Amino acid sequence: MHFLNIDIKTLESLGGIHTAREIAQQPAVWRKIWSIIQEQKDELSEFLSKADFHKIILTGAGTSAYIGESLTGTFFRHQKGCTTAIPTTNLVSHPYDYFSSEESLLMISFARSGNSPESKAAVELADKISKKCYHLIITCNPVGELATYHTKGDKYILKLPEETNDKSLAMTSSYTGMLLAGLLVGRLNEIEALKSQVEQASKYAERILESYLDTIKEISSLPFKRAVFLGSGPLLGTATESQLKLQELTDGAIICKEESFLGFRHGPKAVVDEDTLIVYLLSNNKYVCQYELDLIFAMEKGKKALSQVVIAEHFDFDLDVNFSIQYTDNGNSLDEDFLSLPSILPGQLLGFFKSLDQGLQPDEPSSSGAISRVVQGVNIYILPQPTQNR
Structure with a gap:
């Protein structure tokens, strides 16, 4: 058996077995995701139809944030709402620039593990500051902090197949899996026709x-x-x-x-x-x-x-x-x-x-440990009240 035309034993010796497998499996995973969302169409439609919001925020950290960059146009055209892609790293440091007590929003969070400190902090801040926040959480980890997040508001947790929860450091299947899920949710009323696109x-x-x-x-x-x-x-x-x-x-x-x-x-x-x-x-x-x-x-x-x-x-x-x-x-x-x-x-x-x-191991390329699969060492601080001139 091989991935990317390299046999498994060689990939294991090179430290690249997970990355190679996760890149190679993507076409099959995409077909599986279409089926999952098609099965949940009614529940998703009900959630979105009940959501009464002024704007849509697409968010995530790092790779997960880039998903929103590709989806902004899809949601703006098909969900008919002002849509912006804002990383959780921006939401956490400057929440009053994006959340308002006078506006309700639909916040769509993308996360592989759902355990990054900013991921949970961003949804908590949205709940704390916004008039009302409807949460659609798209994640690859069914037991992560985002997948188990408790909110007083309305939420929908869309859990992707186990294969998308990449074991390697670099996100591959998780990125495209969440991206496809976003594309399909953004055009949910076309889900049957979109099978040919997938x-x-x-x-x-x-x-x-x-x-x-x-x-x-x-x-x-x-x-x-x-x-x-x-x-x-x-x-x-x-x-x-x-x-x-x-x-x-x-x-x-x-x-x-x-x-x-x-x-x-x-x-x-x-x-x-x-x-x-x-x-x-x-x-x-x-x-x-x-x-x-x-x-x-x-x-x-x-x-x-x-x-x-x-x-x-x-x-x-x-x-x-x-x-x-x-x-x-x-x-x-x-x-x-x-x-x-x-x-x-x-x-x-x-x-x-x-x-x-370069002589590196693709599954764990960071020789110094400067980057890791789940970001570590981020402190989340208590948010002060907005200043009077805000």
Whole structure:
């Protein structure tokens, strides 16, 4: 038996068995999650229909916060409410900037373990300050502090399959599992029709795992010291998560940055040099893609990157880049929001293979212990009353 074309014994000796398995299992896990949410459709619909709120906050810490970045548009368009993605790390330090006694809100919390200090503190602060808070908690750990959180208000705990509770340090199945759950909840009234979207996204991911492992290994072997991931709309969240995966799995040896295609022109482009890898995550929205292609063409001027990679659903244009990854040859098209699912796999794989290239153990790449699976050492302090001028 093998994962990512590496046999289990070798993966165990390299300290990468969990990460490899958790990356490889994602297409199967996505299909399972669709079934779980389809089974809970009535209960979820009842919870959402009874929730009377002014705004929606999508929250989490680290990787879990990036899920909200990819889902903001989905919830704004389909739930018809003002939607913002705010990390729990911001909510805890500045709660009066986001919670108000005059507003009710729907707070959707994403958490792998649900045991991060900020996760529980954020829901408690929302309950304490808001007029009323409806909690939808999407978690991979059925016994975590979030999953067992007691609130006087209304809550719904959506527990994902056991496989999503990653054993490795870096979140992979947990990230995409919670992201997919958010996509489906945001468009719950379309759940039956969305089965085809989940199936197509799964097939795209399977193609990456079957056809592009050698390409991604080759990219990971390049001597880059920094990497930039670019994305637009929901794919900006994917770019953000991609850069974290590469940086985490290389124990910070590769310095990474994310940005939108349009935003990259406004200063961040200065980071590009001969040691830089640039990864372009292209939208399949033709309007959006015009801006993205303009930026890629503009990269011909100025300092040259070591290598450029384009990742797209399919190519109907010519680009002067070093590597390309394409999900389909048959003209199929995913909704742009769902494209964020398979688009994370190249970033996960790049981090995995670069970790091995650096002589690290992907399951536990932090040699110093600077980062851990569940953040430690965060003190939560008593919140003072707001000052008079607030």
